[in-house]
Every structure is written in structure tokens, then in C-alpha cells.
Amino acid sequence: MWMNEDIKIVQGEAVDVMGQMADASVDLIIADPPYNLGKDYGNNHDQMGFDAYLSFTRAWLGQAHRILREDGTLYVFMGVRFVSYLYDILDRELEMHFNSWICWHYTQGLGRKKGFSPRHDDILMFTKSSRFQFHLDAVRVPQKYYRARNNMRGANPGDVWQFSHVHYCNTNRQPHPTQKPEGLMARMVLASSQKGNLVVDPFVGSGTSARVCQQLGRRCIGIEMNPSFVAACHERLSAPFAGFDSIDERMRRIPNDLNDAAVRDKYLKNHSRWFLAHHNDALAQFENDVTDKYGDSVDSVDSGNFGNFSDVKK
Ligand SMILES: C[S@@+](CC[C@H](N)C(=O)[O-])C[C@H]1O[C@@H](n2cnc3c(N)ncnc32)[C@H](O)[C@@H]1O
Known part of the structure; x- marks a missing residue:
């Protein structure tokens, strides 16, 4: 386990580790689980049978729901194959409150010859109850035009979020196959938590959410079962900070x-x-x-x- 006062990276299995956490103790959960697409995560294989993957999803979501505070928020990344099943579990089985279906448009990727080249992942945002925090001012994007009637504090960023992947030439690129952009994670953290709040990421990978929480003054517990990714998180959290590795281009507008x-x-x-x-x-x-x-x-x-x-x- 790597830890300082506020940021902990726990090596272990997500269901087991969350199983040791207290009921209703977490303000925000950001989960980027394996999508069951056969990615190589070293010591774990992202390829289960269909029903086994749904059972795994139910198991970790059940723990996530239990540890979330009544006013807490959950974001889950998911690929297209399983997103509708995920929605159903959150909505009908766990009876959580739907808030947003976010499309992460990542602009570049593999090309397909038969069919449309995939260019997005989905992120479902659900809250545990109808009472939750949402800090719109912290995530606004610049207006296109100055108009006296416009709110010059900025516009709502909407539910299509364009951030490119963290490319291999990016100085913050980590040794992890599915590293997510910090700017993308920061938007969730800023919108749905405040300083000092506790954020849990059950599949922390290269530590993107933990790094973002470290820089934004949130407490964080990241869980990861591969010890070499845990070590990479440690290095990342100790490195000097020069700015998040990705930006919504509208922020420059x-x-x-x-x-x-x-x-x-x-x-x-x-x-x-x-x-x-x-x-x-x-x-x-x-x-x-x-x-x-x-x-x-x-x-x-x-x-x-x-x-x-x-x-x-x-
Ligand atoms: C999609 S990646 C997360 C990437 C992360 N968001 C980032 O930006 O680096 C999923 C991670 O979950 C880990 N993992 C898979 N099954 C797990 C489990 N049952 N418990 C904990 N970690 C798991 C994998 O090793 C992998 O690093």
C-alpha cells in the first residue's frame, strides 16, 4: 500500500477492499473497470464469460452503492458492449438516481473497414438519492461570444466531453494500457465533490483519479490488483506537477x-x-x-x- 495523509493506493481486489469500508462513508466514486474486451492488465485477464462479467459488475457495484453516502455520486466508465446492462443494474436493481449519460469523445483511434470507427466511451453518472452536490461553476467552459445577456462565468460543458487520449509522446504517459486523461477525471471531481471530501476509485490503474484528487485537495482511496501498476501510481504521485495532462480545447477559447x-x-x-x-x-x-x-x-x-x-x- 502506498499512502500519505490523504491519498492511499491499496493493492487488492475491488470487491474485497470496498467490503472492508464503512457504510455510507464515501462522497464520490469514480470507477473505470475493465470493459471485458480482452485487454492485458498483466496479472488479471479482461475476458470473462458474459454472465460472469455481469456477476462481477453486480458484485462491485453492490459494494460501491453500500459505501456511498446518501448525498454521494457515482461515475462509471463503460464500453458500448455492456453499457446498457450497466444502466439497468444501476437504475432498476440498485434504484440509484440517473443524472447524466456522458459521451467521452476521444477523437482518434483504430479505424474499421466495415462499420464506423469507434470514437467514444460512455460514462454513466448516477447519484444515491435526489440530494447531491453539483458545483457547476467549477466546471464551466468559456462562452464563444461576449454578450451582455450571457453568463460570462461560462457555459455548462454539456454531456459530450472531448479529450484526446494521453498519447505515447505525452510526458505524463504512464506504463498502463488504458490510462485516462486527467482533465476528464478532474471535471468529475470538481463537479461532484469539494475539498476534503473522500473519493474512491476501485480500479485505479495508473492512478489518474488519485493524481487529480491530490492536486485538487480531495482525499482518495485507489484500489488496484496489479502490483506493478500500484508501483507506477506511487511514482506518479511523487512526481512534480506541471498541469493536468489533457484539456478540453474549449477552455482555451x-x-x-x-x-x-x-x-x-x-x-x-x-x-x-x-x-x-x-x-x-x-x-x-x-x-x-x-x-x-x-x-x-x-x-x-x-x-x-x-x-x-x-x-x-x-
Ligand atoms: C480500465 S483500467 C483503469 C485505468 C485508470 N482509470 C487509469 O487512468 O489509469 C482497469 C484497472 O483495473 C484493474 N483491475 C481489474 N480487475 C480488478 C479488480 N477486480 N480489483 C481491482 N483492480 C482490478 C486492472 O489491473 C486495471 O489496471
């Missing part, structure tokens, strides 16, 4: 028609704080894009701040 100098100046500073928090590496490009779009006019109305975002980067 600078609204058109920010023609009023005072509004523009305020908005641009807030943009760095709101949308590019935890993406320090995106700030330089943002400054360039702002200069391209508004450079001349901003210079003429603001003598000091434009081009200097240092006071709003933190």
Missing part, C-alpha cells in the same frame, strides 16, 4: 466581441483563473491567442496589464 476595454480586461484575467487553473502550461499560448485577437485595441486602452498575466496565474 477566447470569446469574440469583447470590445469594451474594461469588460475585456476583467474577463481575460478571470479566464486564466477560472478555465486554465491546473493548466499552467496552457497560459503562454493563451497570451499569444489574446494578442492575436485583441492585441492592438487592448494596448490602446490599457497601459499596464495586457500581455502580463503573472498576477492571475495562480
